[in-house]
Amino acid sequence: QLTKGNGVFSGSTPIGTSLNTFHGVRAPNISIAKYLERIYKYTNCSPSCFVVGYVYIDRLLHRHPDSLVVSLNVHRLLVTSVMVASKTMDDEHYNNAFYARVGGVSNAELNRLELELLFLLDFGVMVSSRVFESYCLHLEKEMLVNGTTQKIEKAFISNPVDDVTEISAENTASCSPLLSIGLS
Template sequence: MAELEIPSVMPKIITFLSSLLNRIAESNDLNQQQLTHQKISVFHGLTRPTITIQSYLERIFKYANCSPSCFIVAYVYLDRFTQRQPSLSINSFNVHRLLITSVMVAAKFMDDIYYNNAYYAKVGGITTIEMNFLEVDFLFGLGFHLNITPNTFQAYCAHLQREMLLMQPLNFADSSLSLEKSLKAHLCFNEDESSSHQNQQQLAV
């Protein structure tokens, strides 16, 4: 797996992910036609959580104590999950549960030492029973496709870093256009692990 500079890069990754997911959730919330035909899953809450996506990610980062690469892997998992579940769009009712579940699954797959479901449930503000159900549903939604090649990992890192540069104030207009494309693709781009060259082409679009 590619190594990241932990102190400087990790907070930026959290900031970008929260910003991107927030825009996606808000866009899907406003798209009434899409919401009408949207799949209601176990990730869908009855009300919108009062905690912001960024605060929620920061809470996970603070208490989950998982390796930084887990957030990249969780990002890959979210992309795979939404691609396999086209009727389930990320919105403000399900994004928090998707986040805590994806990070937990990533930690279990990536790290030698990780907290159990009960601990992640407390971090995420849900019950242990609910956390268990979310994990099972997420794994089946992924088709248990958990392995990530180094090329895929590096491609997602490169995409995040490029998008973070585009989100700088001087490039606000370019950032808006890029995020508009991201909204249509749920997260970032269609993953194809069979060809790292194709991944790089997609990242360059």
Template sequence: MAELESPRVMSKLISFLSSLLQRVAESNDLNRRLQPQKISVFHGLTRPTISIENYLDRILKYANCSPSCFIVSYIYLDRFTQRQPALPINSFNVHRLLITSVMVAAKFMDDMYYNNAYYAKVGGISTAEMNFLEVDFLFGLGFHLNVTPTTFHTYCSYLQREMLMQPPTINSAESSLCMGKSSKLHLCFNDDESSHQQQQQQQLAV
């Protein structure tokens, strides 16, 4: 994924991630009747009318974060679903999880990024809600934010391989984000994370 700066590659990545998340959400929507799922601050009362792909396109257009943030956001979502199995991604929470994970990734990865109020506008939520979502997401991750180069390239290689093959498929019995040892939709990588000092926030005018 050395070509992440390419608009064509980013467009393809956004399309693939959208398709993957859509299938995961739809699978978990069906599983809600069979498996108990917690209601969290990420859950909306209704399904958003905007599609996942259009929502990601909106984030890409207005967030102005580095392309790498979308890979790191995906890594964070994978970690979140592994640590919070009772909070699977579904149609009621996927949009809020996306805007939160991208914002957290931008804060961790980029030298310059917007404040929470700006991301709230991009995500179509209030600043207060954005603040709550950020805190819950960080605790849900156990503040495991660092991404080593090895982990980053492993996820990139997986995404690149899958993008070259075919649209992602979801085993109805498996509804998180990984492709682990059993070839189910998981990305369960065990990496040694080195310590990393979070970059200082630069507030930008909304």
């Protein structure tokens, strides 16, 4: 929904340059849902990595509000954010070359995307258990709206981050475009 709406919006409005590194020449011929399933199937990352990856993308949009998630960048944003989440969340994870094969990009490109994401986030990759739980609840509500009754696995080992150190965007009452529209 978000990428469709932003695709129409971006045709009439200049897009910020923050996400240019993530833009492909053309949109991949795979749906977002199938792409996420592929990442999950082949990387064996924990389900919490997808929630944390979602947090990263939302943080990115708060830090760079002129940026839009569109069909040309969403797949690269997803594989990169899930990979970084896996590195911070999971005890064991595959290397960048493996994620690159799964994600359909070159290893060199994924290395660049990872660095770009980290710099765009100011290396703010820690997620408190409170923020994690709030994103899980939001995603479950989105799934209910879309006719899915599945619960999100909430196995989460809290990182030693105080709630005080969270970015201000997560402490505001306003919802980001990503949270209000959803990723699908």
